[in-house]
Amino acid sequence: MPVIEIQPSIYWIGVNDHTTDLFEGIWPITQEGVSYNSYLIDGEKKVLIDLAKSIKADQFFRQISEICEISQLDYIVLNHMEPDHTGTLGLLWKLAPQATILCTPQAQPMVESFYGITERVQPVDDGETINLGQLTLKFFHTPFVHWPETMMTYETSSRTLFSCDAFGSYGALSGTIFDDQLNDFDFYLKQALRYYVNIVAKFSSMVTRAIQKLADIPIKIIAPSHGLIWKNDPQKIVDLYQTWARLANGKGDRAVTLVYGSMYGNTEEMMDAVAQGVAQAGIPVEIFDLRRTHFSYILPALWLHQGVIIGAPTYETALFPLAVQLLDLCHRKAIKNKKVAYFGSFGWSGGGQRELEKWATELKWELTDTLVFRGAATLEDLKKGQQFGREFAKMLKEDLV
Numbered sequence: 492m493p494v495i496e497i498q499p500s501i502y503w504i505g506v507n508d509h510t511t512d513l514f515e516g517i518w519p520i521t522q523e524g525v526s527y528n529s530y531l532i533d534g535e536k537k538v539l540i541d542l543a544k545s546i547k548a549d550q551f552f553r554q555i556s557e558i559c560e561i562s563q564l565d566y567i568v569l570n571h572m573e574p575d576h577t578g579t580l581g582l583l584w585k586l587a588p589q590a591t592i593l594c595t596p597q598a599q600p601m602v603e604s605f606y607g608i609t610e611r612v613q614p615v616d617d618g619e620t621i622n623l624g625q626l627t628l629k630f631f632h633t634p635f636v637h638w639p640e641t642m643m644t645y646e647t648s649s650r651t652l653f654s655c656d657a658f659g660s661y662g663a664l665s666g667t668i669f670d671d672q673l674n675d676f677d678f679y680l681k682q683a684l685r686y687y688v689n690i691v692a693k694f695s696s697m698v699t700r701a702i703q704k705l706a707d708i709p710i711k712i713i714a715p716s717h718g719l720i721w722k723n724d725p726q727k728i729v730d731l732y733q734t735w736a737r738l739a740n741g742k743g744d745r746a747v748t749l750v751y752g753s754m755y756g757n758t759e760e761m762m763d764a765v766a767q768g769v770a771q772a773g774i775p776v777e778i779f780d781l782r783r784t785h786f787s788y789i790l791p792a793l794w795l796h797q798g799v800i801i802g803a804p805t806y807e808t809a810l811f812p813l814a815v816q817l818l819d820l821c822h823r824k825a826i827k828n829k830k831v832a833y834f835g836s837f838g839w840s841g842g843g844q845r846e847l848e849k850w851a852t853e854l855k856w857e858l859t860d861t862l863v864f865r866g867a868a869t870l871e872d873l874k875k876g877q878q879f880g881r882e883f884a885k886m887l888k889e890d891l892v
């Protein structure tokens with residue numbers, strides 16, 4: 492996509508990635524794609540802000556060349572070292588012999604370890620400014636949004652915040668780059684949440700700290716390094732981030748994430764009865780089949796909703812492995828303070844419930860109810876399942892009043 496001037500002398504020179512299937516080697520983006528937004532200031536000094544993944548090098552260098560010769564670059568600002576934003580650095584470094592890298596002191600050793608670069612690297616302090624003539628850059632250290640070396644860069648005259656991962660989303664840009672020129676705005680909001688929960692949410696307290704740090708800065712445009720540029724309503728994504736970050740410690744909304752797996756359909760049949768009970772009690776339920784849904788798409792619901800119901804059979808005297816993998820990921824991603832109920836079928840010995848109880852303790856989730864049954868559910872079992880769902884939903888309603 493040709494470059495776009497987002498403010499006088501400031502250009503979006505990003506690239507779309509429709510090739511990568513798994514972001515970070517984990518999170519599916521085959522359908523959605525992703526953008527690596529990079530920015531070029533073409534003033535008295537020529538400054539590049541964040542780069543692109545290495546597989547996009549040709550396209551990325553062509554984007555720069557639309558504005559200036561690569562060899563003319565004066566500064567390369569690295570807000571964050573993850574290679575989706577620095578993968579082209581090694582080559583760029585050779586093509587821009589006058590350029591100085593600006594990054595946090597924490598990023599400096601990473602510039603060496605990732606790219607073997609030790610010269611022309613200038614660490615910047617928190618709050619430090621660099622005068623570019625008519626424009627001025629100010630740097631704000633924002634550790635752990637997403638890695639410890641992360642910072643954001645603010646251009647003072649245009650009031651543009653280059654926020655890197657923060658406020659970004661999955662989803663390649665579809666013809667436009669701004670939040671006010673879309674007809675699929677909800678898609679990007681959904682992808683912003685998925686990106687937040689997959690990538691950033693573990694560090695939610697640092698997100699809150701970063702937002703507090705930036706609170707007094709007048710922001711006209713938020714230009715992240717993935718997804719939409721927030722020009723029409725930058726406060727919207729900041730507010731969403733504040734809400735999502737608060738969920739790390741607080742209660743979620745009054746809704747249920749029902750996650751289930753099944754080997755031969757017995758636990759699945761019970762799932763329908765349980766879901767019916769939850770819905771009858773007037774509580775929304777989002778249902779995910781573990782066998783067919785990547786965890787990336789389940790985590791956002793788990794993050795948002797207070798209630799979790801796990802339906803999983805016993806498998807070789809323990810819990811169905813896909814459920815275990817999900818719970819392990821919840822632990823790694825620090826999804827806390829949930830109310831959980833468990834149901835599942837067993838063939839001969841049981842054991843799924845026992846393992847689920849261990850995970851609930853590990854995760855500090857409150858296990859409120861369990862329902863296990865042997866083999867296929869009888870009609871009586873299914874009625875119990877319906878009641879189990881109703882009771883869980885009722886408890887959730889009362890708990891969150």
Ligand code: FEO
Nearest residue numbers: 571573575637656
């Ligand atoms: Fe978009 Fe943490 O990299």
